[in-house]
Amino acid sequence: MTQEPILKGRGLVKRYGKVTALDHCDFDLYPGEILAVIGDNGAGKSSLIKALSGAVQPDEGEITLEGKPIQFSTPLDARAYGIECVYQTLAMSPALSIADNMFMGRELRKPGIMGALFRQLDKPAMEKFARAKLNELGLMTIQNINQAVETLSGGQRQGVAVARAAAFGSKVVILDEPTAALGVKESRRVLELIRDVRSRGIPIILISHNMPHVFEVADRIHIHRLGKRLCVIKPGDYSMSDAVAFMTGAKLPEGVTEAA
Amino acid sequence: MASDAKGATSFEEGLKGASEKVAEFHEDKGALKRLQTWLHQTPSAVPMIVLVIALIIFGVLSENFFKATTLSTILQQIAIVGILGCAQSVVVLTAGIDLSVGAIAVFSSVLMGQMTFRYGIPAELSILIGLVLGTAMGFVNGWLVAKVKLPPFIVTLGTWQILLASNFIFSANETIRSSDIEKQAGALQFWGQSIQPGGVKVLFAVFLLIALVAIMAYVLRQTAWGRHVYAVGDDPDAAELAGVKTKTILIQVYALAGFFCAIAGWVMIGRFGSVSPTASTGQMGNIQSITAVVIGGISLFGGRGSIVGMFFGALIVGVFEMGLRLVGTDPQWTFFLIGVLIIFAVAVDQWIRKAAA
Numbered sequence: 001m002t003q004e005p006i007l008k009g010r011g012l013v014k015r016y017g018k019v020t021a022l023d024h025c026d027f028d029l030y031p032g033e034i035l036a037v038i039g040d041n042g043a044g045k046s047s048l049i050k051a052l053s054g055a056v057q058p059d060e061g062e063i064t065l066e067g068k069p070i071q072f073s074t075p076l077d078a079r080a081y082g083i084e085c086v087y088q089t090l091a092m093s094p095a096l097s098i099a100d101n102m103f104m105g106r107e108l109r110k111p112g113i114m115g116a117l118f119r120q121l122d123k124p125a126m127e128k129f130a131r132a133k134l135n136e137l138g139l140m141t142i143q144n145i146n147q148a149v150e151t152l153s154g155g156q157r158q159g160v161a162v163a164r165a166a167a168f169g170s171k172v173v174i175l176d177e178p179t180a181a182l183g184v185k186e187s188r189r190v191l192e193l194i195r196d197v198r199s200r201g202i203p204i205i206l207i208s209h210n211m212p213h214v215f216e217v218a219d220r221i222h223i224h225r226l227g228k229r230l231c232v233i234k235p236g237d238y239s240m241s242d243a244v245a246f247m248t249g250a251k252l253p254e255g256v257t258e259a260a
Numbered sequence: 261m262a263s264d265a266k267g268a269t270s271f272e273e274g275l276k277g278a279s280e281k282v283a284e285f286h287e288d289k290g291a292l293k294r295l296q297t298w299l300h301q302t303p304s305a306v307p308m309i310v311l312v313i314a315l316i317i318f319g320v321l322s323e324n325f326f327k328a329t330t331l332s333t334i335l336q337q338i339a340i341v342g343i344l345g346c347a348q349s350v351v352v353l354t355a356g357i358d359l360s361v362g363a364i365a366v367f368s369s370v371l372m373g374q375m376t377f378r379y380g381i382p383a384e385l386s387i388l389i390g391l392v393l394g395t396a397m398g399f400v401n402g403w404l405v406a407k408v409k410l411p412p413f414i415v416t417l418g419t420w421q422i423l424l425a426s427n428f429i430f431s432a433n434e435t436i437r438s439s440d441i442e443k444q445a446g447a448l449q450f451w452g453q454s455i456q457p458g459g460v461k462v463l464f465a466v467f468l469l470i471a472l473v474a475i476m477a478y479v480l481r482q483t484a485w486g487r488h489v490y491a492v493g494d495d496p497d498a499a500e501l502a503g504v505k506t507k508t509i510l511i512q513v514y515a516l517a518g519f520f521c522a523i524a525g526w527v528m529i530g531r532f533g534s535v536s537p538t539a540s541t542g543q544m545g546n547i548q549s550i551t552a553v554v555i556g557g558i559s560l561f562g563g564r565g566s567i568v569g570m571f572f573g574a575l576i577v578g579v580f581e582m583g584l585r586l587v588g589t590d591p592q593w594t595f596f597l598i599g600v601l602i603i604f605a606v607a608v609d610q611w612i613r614k615a616a617a
Contacts, residue, residue, distance in 0.1 A: 055501060074500075074503075074505075075500070075501055075502075075503055076503045076505070079503055085501075087501055089497070089498065089501070090498070091497075091498040091499075091501035091502045092495075092498055092502065093490065093491040093494040093495055093498055093499060093502070093563065094494055094495065094563075095490065095494045095563045095564050096487065096490055096491060096494065096563075100487050100491075101502070104487070104488075104491060104499070104502040104503060104504060105488075105502055105503025105504050106503065107484035107487065109484070118478075118482075118483075119482075119483040119484065119485070120482045120483065121482055121483060121484060121487070123482075148300070148301075151297075151300075
């Protein structure tokens with residue numbers, strides 16, 4: 001690719017006490033692509049994602065968005081730049097409603113004096129928007145947009161979290177194991193949604209253990225091993241078992257030598 | 261990619277002809293289940309039902325109960341506990357607890373009184389200073405909880421003792437007499453004034469309590485800040501990731517609680533007439549406000565309940581105290597029954613929370 005990466009990481013290091021989760025890791029995401037990140041448990045995928053989404057701050061290294069160096073001290077900062085993330089834990093408040101959760105931290109206020117002076121939320125607008133986004137996703141038949149998230153099934157909760165990221169992400173959408181809790185049909189909808197988001201020109205980072213899903217939707221696959229990027233492959237060039245062999249260290253891709 | 265892609269999706273061919281519906285609800289419409297769901301959505305319903313039942317029972321048992329004077333006395337007696345309950349409610353909603361509410365209230369009232377009587381500051385300004393200092397005490401609680409990450413129970417157990425002791429040291433155990441306040445600093449007793457429509461005395465403090473509950477009900481339900489308070493109490497990590505400034509919210513909540521406590525301190529001067537550093541609120545205020553909060557159906561685990569429930573909870577305590585006195589039982593029965601209610605309320609809370617599953 002000759003394009004400049006939209007989101008780039010160079011030499012990222014993150015240590016937790018004696019554990020080095022990220023060891024001079026590089027990362028590139030190009031505009032309009034779906035980049036899958038795969039790796040064994042403990043390879044540092046989550047740390048990488050958290051560094052890119054502002055949930056943790058790398059000890060060393062540089063992240064650039066559209067060529068400009070950026071530093072996120074909170075997820076809110078990353079969101080302000082248009083980077084949305086669906087965490088594995090989903091980051092939802094169980095007792096609050098679907099609409100409340102979708103707009104958490106970026107609530108809409110009523111126009112006029114009720115909003116400006118009395119800070120009243122524009123609940124009808126938020127509910128309408130939330131309902132539209134969920135319908136767009138087609139993931140579920142929600143009876144009541146005001147029902148608490150904890151009354152939803154695991155798959156539905158995941159759907160709400162994905163819908164939230166897809167609705168607000170303007171630069172990058174990061175999905176950490178988006179299909180882990182979903183059934184076959186729901187997974188299919190999420191994969192369609194991922195393609196749908198890409199067709200709007202927004203690049204996606206997809207973290208998944210599900211090789212069929214990864215190979216189906218990804219344009220490139222970033223293989224993470226021992227805290228750094230081992231290689232980036234195209235799904236057409238390798239088989240799933242090759243990818244698994246690379247990420248577990250059973251086999252090395254050509255042209256790559258692994259220290260230690 | 262060709263062979264892999266085929267392999268990846270071929271198993272899904274089994275979906276052909278399957279139902280196109282996705283993850284629908286199959287709701288169990290049993291009466292009990294529906295009650296549970298309803299209570300889950302309407303957290304102030306339980307205390308309201310208990311309150312209505314209590315009113316009916318005492319109304320039948322004592323003919324004097326449904327007199328306007330009785331009811332206004334009940335409201336009068338819960339004014340201070342209710343305002344402390346507002347403070348306690350916001351803290352408990354964040355899954356915290358504030359044991360220092362009574363101490364902040366008493367210390368604030370002493371500060372207001374002494375500013376005028378020791379330093380000669382005009383009463384209105386003294387009140388303002390008292391409110392600011394009360395807010396500052398709450399801010400310290402919040403700072404210790406949010407920034408130093410100490411458990412709220414420990415922080416406020418400590419500040420409770422510190423503030424109460426400071427209160428005694430600062431005031432030199434001196435009570436300011438009611439008649440002096442009346443002569444020199446009437447503003448301090450403002451909330452003790454009353455209107456008397458048809459001979460029934462209603463304290464200004466009662467209107468203040470109702471106004472505070474109404475304002476907080478609006479703030480918690482209708483503003484982003486209120487939603488964030490719930491989110492922080494519900495799951496702080498999730499709230500943080502979802503973009504809530506959890507630390508700021510926590511500090512604001514404790515500071516607001518301190519502000520409410522200072523208001524309660526001002527109301528105490530109006531209600532008791534005098535300024536006394538030994539007022540029982542310093543020791544009992546915590547327990548009474550926590551009782552109102554718990555009976556009012558606010559979950560001690562945070563994120564659930566409403567401030568209107570707390571108001572009902574405070575009313576229930578007031579109704580029990582007054583009702584049992586009118587019926588003529590041993591006053592200990594009040595505490596006995598309130599103890600039972602607390603356990604009942606928490607048991608109901610646990611049961612309602614299962615509606616989620």
